[in-house]
Amino acid sequence: MAxxxxxxxxxxxxxxxxxxxxPLLLDALAEHVDPDLVESVTDFQLQIEHSLDLxxxxxxxxxxxxxxxxxxxxxxxxxxxxxxxxxxALSPAALLGVYRSLHGLPPPxxxxxxxxxxxxxxxALSPAAQANLAQATRFALDLLQGSPTEMAACAAKLAVTPxxxx
Amino acid sequence: xxxxxxxxxxxxGLKRVAVDPVxxxxxxxxxxxxxxxxxxVQQARLHIVEFRGFEKFIQGRPYWELPVLVQRLCGICPVSxxxxxxxxxxQLVGVDPADLPPAADKLRRLLHFGQVLQSHALHFFxxxxxxxxxxxxxxxxxxxxxxxxxxxxxxxxxxxxxxKYGQEVIRMVSGKRVHGTGAIPGGMNKxxxxxxxxxxxxxxxxxxxxxxxxxxxxxHLHGANRPFNDQFAxxxxxxxxxxxxxxxxxxxxxxxxxxxxxxxxxxDHYDYCDYQDLIREEVxxxxxxxxxxxxxxxxxxxWYRVGPxxxxxxxxxxxxxxxxxxxxxxxxHLADPALVHSTLAFHWARMIELLHCAERIEQLLAxxxxxxxxxxxxxxxxxxxxxxxxxxxxxxxxxYQVDDNDIVTKANLIVSTTxxxxxxxxSVRQVAAEYLSGRELTEPLLNQxxxxxxxYDPCLSCATHAVGKMPLQVELxxxxxxxxxxxxxxxxxxxARGDAV
Numbered sequence: 001m002a003x004x005x006x007x008x009x010x011x012x013x014x015x016x017x018x019x020x021x022x023p024l025l026l027d028a029l030a031e032h033v034d035p036d037l038v039e040s041v042t043d044f045q046l047q048i049e050h051s052l053d054l055x056x057x058x059x060x061x062x063x064x065x066x067x068x069x070x071x072x073x074x075x076x077x078x079x080x081x082x083x084x085x086x087x088x089a090l091s092p093a094a095l096l097g098v099y100r101s102l103h104g105l106p107p108p109x110x111x112x113x114x115x116x117x118x119x120x121x122x123x124a125l126s127p128a129a130q131a132n133l134a135q136a137t138r139f140a141l142d143l144l145q146g147s148p149t150e151m152a153a154c155a156a157k158l159a160v161t162p163x164x165x166x
Numbered sequence: 167x168x169x170x171x172x173x174x175x176x177x178x179g180l181k182r183v184a185v186d187p188v189x190x191x192x193x194x195x196x197x198x199x200x201x202x203x204x205x206x207v208q209q210a211r212l213h214i215v216e217f218r219g220f221e222k223f224i225q226g227r228p229y230w231e232l233p234v235l236v237q238r239l240c241g242i243c244p245v246s247x248x249x250x251x252x253x254x255x256x257q258l259v260g261v262d263p264a265d266l267p268p269a270a271d272k273l274r275r276l277l278h279f280g281q282v283l284q285s286h287a288l289h290f291f292x293x294x295x296x297x298x299x300x301x302x303x304x305x306x307x308x309x310x311x312x313x314x315x316x317x318x319x320x321x322x323x324x325x326x327x328x329x330k331y332g333q334e335v336i337r338m339v340s341g342k343r344v345h346g347t348g349a350i351p352g353g354m355n356k357x358x359x360x361x362x363x364x365x366x367x368x369x370x371x372x373x374x375x376x377x378x379x380x381x382x383x384x385x386h387l388h389g390a391n392r393p394f395n396d397q398f399a400x401x402x403x404x405x406x407x408x409x410x411x412x413x414x415x416x417x418x419x420x421x422x423x424x425x426x427x428x429x430x431x432x433x434d435h436y437d438y439c440d441y442q443d444l445i446r447e448e449v450x451x452x453x454x455x456x457x458x459x460x461x462x463x464x465x466x467x468x469w470y471r472v473g474p475x476x477x478x479x480x481x482x483x484x485x486x487x488x489x490x491x492x493x494x495x496x497x498x499h500l501a502d503p504a505l506v507h508s509t510l511a512f513h514w515a516r517m518i519e520l521l522h523c524a525e526r527i528e529q530l531l532a533x534x535x536x537x538x539x540x541x542x543x544x545x546x547x548x549x550x551x552x553x554x555x556x557x558x559x560x561x562x563x564x565x566y567q568v569d570d571n572d573i574v575t576k577a578n579l580i581v582s583t584t585x586x587x588x589x590x591x592x593s594v595r596q597v598a599a600e601y602l603s604g605r606e607l608t609e610p611l612l613n614q615x616x617x618x619x620x621x622y623d624p625c626l627s628c629a630t631h632a633v634g635k636m637p638l639q640v641e642l643x644x645x646x647x648x649x650x651x652x653x654x655x656x657x658x659x660x661x662a663r664g665d666a667v
Binding site: 013014015016041042043044047048049051052081094097098101102121122 | 222238239244288292315316323327329330343344345
């Protein structure tokens, strides 16, 4: 089966408070994006085999909770050396680095990071994260309109400074 | 043994070194060392720094939510929790293992073999092969799977694709890569379709070849420096695992067998529903992780190890030909009279199990029962259910009690890594005593502690991550509590010496 041109790859555990932000964003988008164009994938964390999911895409957007961001941020990614010895989960940029080592130039890729504050098992989404999720959802809905080419152009226009670390 | 290093006789005046968090394991743990003025190790401990509260998370929920809910306990072995919970919940609806329809039993086994295959591939190729291929003291930037992909692209790519295949098995059986809903009370919710079976059959021949190559690789790596590999982090212990009724290696359902360090059988084919008569758990003040032990032997002598090494040690044989041949060779090569105690042999045993999983997947895909729609058995409600399986890391216990409204009133989980707690601490103390004590500590030396822990494939668990978390910081603190040296490993992989950030 041919890969859909746009991949949304969300990371997070739905039962760990604000770590659920990524999967919840995909839930919010589900009925509003073209299923023939956009594939949504959720996992707990990024691993090297996710590089295989990036093949034959025109646009890839990673979605993750972040302890850094005040609300949300949309960042263009560049491949980074994946010196991933601190944990066996990879950063999005490191995953692009893996892709580059396996397959060559990766597709255009971005990180939509959404601010989270609390990540304990069994917690619900925090009020601040709920507000951040609403903002990020509106942003993503605006971006994911039109053809894949138009989405990619929109992403390039809206992204902030390329991130080194992802 | 090295239990004298668990608690220093006089901790005042000793220097403290912390490896926090331990890297390339799942979750958060740290190692602390107390050193005297000559850098001799006086105390070494592996701590678990996050209280997980699994039981509280589960209590108060209706039992039918559990097969999905418990998958969120862990990002690495959600299917293991899913199946252990499903076996316990079968009992809550009055269905014993023998009553499960054959198709449901085989689908669950297929799901489990996919899970073990992908988990073992993850651990060996992603987490451990850098240490084994490049050396424990290799340059830190080289100790990653990306370096493996660069220097040994064939090995690295085989690891990626083995894991991917295991995940595809999970996806075909449960409908999703994560949070699937394959197992339900009393059975499974869907058969495998012909298309799904054929999809998995396409690649199984290649997977078999790579699994055999993985066994050959780990055998080669172990043999390349055998005296060291046989001794590093090695301890003598009891072993506990499920076995089949005929004594074969068993991952999904069986009785409990335990052997002592000399290979004598302590008990055999023990009904896991009576596990509380068998196992006690000790709490110690310095870590959140409990210390299980066999109650008949007591706290000091009753601790045991679980996981691939325990299973391959405990079983009489493996009921697939290639894995059985590999097991025989494993036992001959590591010629302890009865059992293999080498901690690094966990890797070898893990790859033998990976090969076994590939063989069993191939067998199951040829079984027409997988296509049957007779998938659910029914019985009369019970108020207590216990499910035990062999998860990738070892024996996993789920135990629930429910009330008249089907709400879980009590939950007790013994996860595999908890059973290995004493073993991991003993291995840490062995490495600290034999390889670190008296030497100036460097990052490669500290990595040896992590290599010892990593061999157990611990799931210190959390499944939480977020951008910006998980740096590593190692501090050397003098007797007055002043930080006199600091090593920092950032989340982007950069390593620095100096002030913390």
